[in-house]
Amino acid sequence: DLDAFLEQVHSREHQMATGLPGGVGLPHARSEYVNRTSIAVGVAKYGHSLDFGAMDGPATLVLLMATPAQSFSEHLEVLATIARSLFKENFRESLRRAHDAEVIAELINSSLVFHDH
Incomplete structure (x- = not known):
């Protein structure tokens, strides 16, 4: 249920901003609507950005993390x-x-090499 999951991400974002330095947003939620850990990556079009509450400004790179x-x-x-x-x-x-x-998958997976499962 994508909508229900995104609602959880949204409420999580309201509790605490997930912006990182360097123009990155890292929204995330653990959810009963997720059956395996997944990361979706989005890059804003030139001239566009999204505010994830980082001190140095809005994000042009967003990683949405979903975990069971x-x-x-x-x-x-x-x-x-x-x-x-x-x-x-x-x-x-x-x-x-x-x-x-x-x-993108290769970059993300190679940064998560600690995973045995």
Whole structure:
């Protein structure tokens, strides 16, 4: 139920902003509507941005993270790992330049190499 999940993301965003330095938004939620951890990546068109409450301004790169409700430790682990990668400018720029879903998936997956499952 995508709408119900996005409603949870929206209310989560109201509790605490998820903007990171460097023009990044990292909205996320654990949800009973999610059956496996997933990350959707969006890059704003030139001249456009979205406000995720970061100190240095709005985001042009957005990663929406969805995790199953029961996956508490995995949620925190993935969130921390992806956030660490997003603090690196070359990682952010690689995502912004990637115009191909496979390249984006490869970048995200390679930053999450700690996963055995």
